[in-house]
Amino acid sequence: MKKLxxxxxxxxxxxxxxxxxxAESVPLGILLSFTGPIESLTPAMGSGAEMAISxxxxxxxxxxxxxxxxxxxxxxxxxxxxxxxxxxxxxTSEGVVGIMGADCSGVTTAVLANVAVPxxxxxxxxxATSPALSSAEDNGLFFRTAPSDARQGxxxxxxxxxxxxxxxxxxxxxxxxxxxxADAFQAAFEEMGGEVTLSAAHEDGKADYSAEVGALxxxxxxxxxxxxxxxxxxxxxxxxxxxxxxxxxxxFGDGMIGDALTAAFGSDLDGSIGTAPGSENEGGAIFAEMxxxxxxxxxxxxxxxxxxxxxxxxxxMAATGSTDxxxxxxxxxxxxxxxxxxxxxxxxxxxxxxxxxxxxxDYQGASGVELVGSGEAAGSYAEYTIEDGALSVVGYR
Amino acid sequence: xxxxxxxxxxxxxxxxPAIAYGAQLAIGALGVTMVYxxxxxxxxxxxxxxxxxxxxxxxxxxxxxxxxxxxxxxxTALLAIPVGIAACAALVLATDRVVYRFxxxxxxxxxxxxxxxIGVMFIYNGITRIILGPDDQRFADGERFxxxxxxxxxxxxxxxxxxxxxxxxxTLVVAIIVVVxxxxxxxxxxxxxxxxxxxxxEDLALLSGIDPERVVRVTWLIVAxxxxxxxxxxxxxxxxxxxxxxxxxxPIFAAAIVGGLGSxxxxxxxxxxxxxxxxxxxxxxxxxxxxxxPESLAPDSLVQLLSTDYKFAVSFVILxxxxxxxxxxxxxxxxx
Numbered sequence: 220m221k222k223l224x225x226x227x228x229x230x231x232x233x234x235x236x237x238x239x240x241x242a243e244s245v246p247l248g249i250l251l252s253f254t255g256p257i258e259s260l261t262p263a264m265g266s267g268a269e270m271a272i273s274x275x276x277x278x279x280x281x282x283x284x285x286x287x288x289x290x291x292x293x294x295x296x297x298x299x300x301x302x303x304x305x306x307x308x309x310x311t312s313e314g315v316v317g318i319m320g321a322d323c324s325g326v327t328t329a330v331l332a333n334v335a336v337p338x339x340x341x342x343x344x345x346x347a348t349s350p351a352l353s354s355a356e357d358n359g360l361f362f363r364t365a366p367s368d369a370r371q372g373x374x375x376x377x378x379x380x381x382x383x384x385x386x387x388x389x390x391x392x393x394x395x396x397x398x399x400x401a402d403a404f405q406a407a408f409e410e411m412g413g414e415v416t417l418s419a420a421h422e423d424g425k426a427d428y429s430a431e432v433g434a435l436x437x438x439x440x441x442x443x444x445x446x447x448x449x450x451x452x453x454x455x456x457x458x459x460x461x462x463x464x465x466x467x468x469x470x471f472g473d474g475m476i477g478d479a480l481t482a483a484f485g486s487d488l489d490g491s492i493g494t495a496p497g498s499e500n501e502g503g504a505i506f507a508e509m510x511x512x513x514x515x516x517x518x519x520x521x522x523x524x525x526x527x528x529x530x531x532x533x534x535x536m537a538a539t540g541s542t543d544x545x546x547x548x549x550x551x552x553x554x555x556x557x558x559x560x561x562x563x564x565x566x567x568x569x570x571x572x573x574x575x576x577x578x579x580x581d582y583q584g585a586s587g588v589e590l591v592g593s594g595e596a597a598g599s600y601a602e603y604t605i606e607d608g609a610l611s612v613v614g615y616r
Numbered sequence: 617x618x619x620x621x622x623x624x625x626x627x628x629x630x631x632x633p634a635i636a637y638g639a640q641l642a643i644g645a646l647g648v649t650m651v652y653x654x655x656x657x658x659x660x661x662x663x664x665x666x667x668x669x670x671x672x673x674x675x676x677x678x679x680x681x682x683x684x685x686x687x688x689x690x691x692t693a694l695l696a697i698p699v700g701i702a703a704c705a706a707l708v709l710a711t712d713r714v715v716y717r718f719x720x721x722x723x724x725x726x727x728x729x730x731x732x733x734i735g736v737m738f739i740y741n742g743i744t745r746i747i748l749g750p751d752d753q754r755f756a757d758g759e760r761f762x763x764x765x766x767x768x769x770x771x772x773x774x775x776x777x778x779x780x781x782x783x784x785x786x787t788l789v790v791a792i793i794v795v796v797x798x799x800x801x802x803x804x805x806x807x808x809x810x811x812x813x814x815x816x817x818e819d820l821a822l823l824s825g826i827d828p829e830r831v832v833r834v835t836w837l838i839v840a841x842x843x844x845x846x847x848x849x850x851x852x853x854x855x856x857x858x859x860x861x862x863x864x865x866x867p868i869f870a871a872a873i874v875g876g877l878g879s880x881x882x883x884x885x886x887x888x889x890x891x892x893x894x895x896x897x898x899x900x901x902x903x904x905x906x907x908x909x910p911e912s913l914a915p916d917s918l919v920q921l922l923s924t925d926y927k928f929a930v931s932f933v934i935l936x937x938x939x940x941x942x943x944x945x946x947x948x949x950x951x952x
Binding site: 393419422425427430431432433434437438455463464 | 764769850855925
């Protein structure tokens with residue numbers, strides 16, 4: 220009983236301080252994997268989010284001129300326990316009112332279920348693409364500015380379908396990304412009447428993939444769909460498939476699109492296709508310019524999405540005049556989508572003015588934000604083909 | 617029914633890869649079996665010895681390539697192998713001098729030597745990673761194919777293609793040369809005979825005036841040569857990455873034990889047994905059966921006994937079966 224009393228008192232105290240902070244300071248969590256497998260991407264992502272924060276901070280139209288302070292935490296990409304602890308610390312000791320993050324799908328799922336939902340704090344992830352997150356229990360608190368891989372599976376399937384490819388064999392890298400992508404692709408392709416002869420995983424980092432290719436070749440198909448990494452097993456699979464003459468037409472997911480692909484195989488891959496996130500919106504170029512002025516690489520993967528995630532959280536708070544996630548999270552979809560005045564990077568001040576005047580905005584941002592379904596980016600993908608040993612973009616979907 | 621096409625498919629996906637892989641395992645297993653037969657312990661550092669020898673060869677290959685020296689249609693790495701062997705021999709001789717000799721003088725039981733070799737394995741592991749790093753290295757050059765799948769189809773007009781890579785051909789030729797040279801050395805030369813004598817009965821060999829330290833030195837030299845050649849062939853044919861060489865330890869030991877530890881002929885047979893089992897058990901037989909069986913019996917499923925994920929498990933299973941029913945191996949080596 221004594222403990223319960225103490226706990227209640229402590230909660231009341233923290234709640235009190237959180238309210239007291241509202242007037243002058245709004246802490247916003249930036250939960251990214253600053254260590255671990257994607258540590259090379261996260262510095263630009265973190266800086267991108269902080270650019271949005273500094274644009275909004277102390278604007279007279281933002282919660283009465285409140286200052287927004289970024290609070291960084293390490294999500295580690297692979298260690299769910301460490302990510303959960305970092306998020307827990309942000310909320311309980313720093314009192315963050317929203318979290319821009321996390322990045323990798325596994326830790327994002329863990330933080331959402333164990334920290335964000337129980338504490339009632341909203342999260343916008345700039346990089347988690349696992350299809351499983353679309354149906355996660357989130358009480359309306361989770362959004363992402365990165366598209367689900369399920370969407371890419373559909374895009375890839377429809378390109379193959381339009382090219383008249385009737386049957387394919389699929390091989391994917393054996394992790395959450397590869398498995399989710401392969402399942403989404405298979406479902407979409409079969410729905411369009413295509414046949415998947417075999418969907419088999421491959422392990423990264425092996426010396427020899429001839430056994431895997433042997434199985435895929437036995438299953439047969441007009442093309443081989445490779446959903447892996449170009450500097451890992453994906454390249455090994457292609458090499459073995461070309462060597463044995465098992466396949467000569469391929470379809471690639473985003474992990475395979477890169478200069479390393481054509482550098483290694485050149486014109487052997489002519490006629491193959493691929494997809495990778497990409498869009499033709501003007502926001503991307505504006506953001507890249509703003510970022511390079513601030514000394515950040517704005518073209519780095521997911522840097523723009525991070526800017527957008529932080530901007531959406533802050534604009535929603537401004538629109539509802541509240542830092543309580545249960546109140547502001549409902550506004551995120553309205554802000555991100557039409558109708559309203561389109562908002563590009565660098566125009567957050569204008570957006571705050573419009574909101575203050577009672578107008579509506581359609582946030583476009585650096586990545587052409589359009590949230591669909593349960594609050595995830597609709598996703599715009601570039602369609603690539605390989606001709607004369609070079610990758611070229613033939614269109615956007 | 618189309619037996620010719622069935623045979624081509626089988627060759628392309630089972631016979632050719634398994635023969636090349638088997639030859640690589642056999643040379644690796646010969647090294648393990650030499651250490652076991654003469655120095656009397658299981659050398660767990662063998663995989664990393666291979667990685668080190670290959671690394672030295674790769675660096676020498678890059679040197680040759682930079683100097684503009686190539687080997688025509690053959691990989692330049694073949695020219696660089698002597699450098700790799702020399703570097704590897706220096707390493708293992710130094711290790712023997714600093715580490716193994718100390719334990720040999722104390723006449724420790726073999727299991728302690730095994731643990732010592734695991735320690736050595738970690739050191740080699742680190743050295744290779746410090747010098748060349750943990751990443752993939754490609755060092756194959758020259759002609760890639762003896763015959764490519766497309767050329768074969770055009771030449772023969774058959775539906776199926778057969779590809780034979782240059783590296784697969786080289787592997788087989790080099791393996792035959794190495795095995796013949798090794799057997800000639802062990803059976804015909806004085807040093808070879810003294811090594812066999814030392815292996816059969818150490819005390820008797822010492823009584824007849826054989827210098828044990830010389831036998832040990834020559835053994836390490838041969839092991840270094842075998843390890844480097846096996847490593848380079850594997851790296852040329854597949855790809856070089858230190859970690860995959862560490863993983864090779866299991867199939868190599870399985871090959872040596874299946875053939876009979878200490879028996880050179882057993883190591884070769886064991887290498888091919890392991891390679892063919894791994895490839896054949898994880899291969900999907902659908903296409904072959906489609907060609908050989910009448911249409912009504914053609915299978916719908918892939919007819920794959922085990923998923924390719926379980927490749928390494930095959931070596932384990934064979935190892936366990938052999939140890940249960942014939943602990944001395946196929947060719948009556950020493951029991952483990």
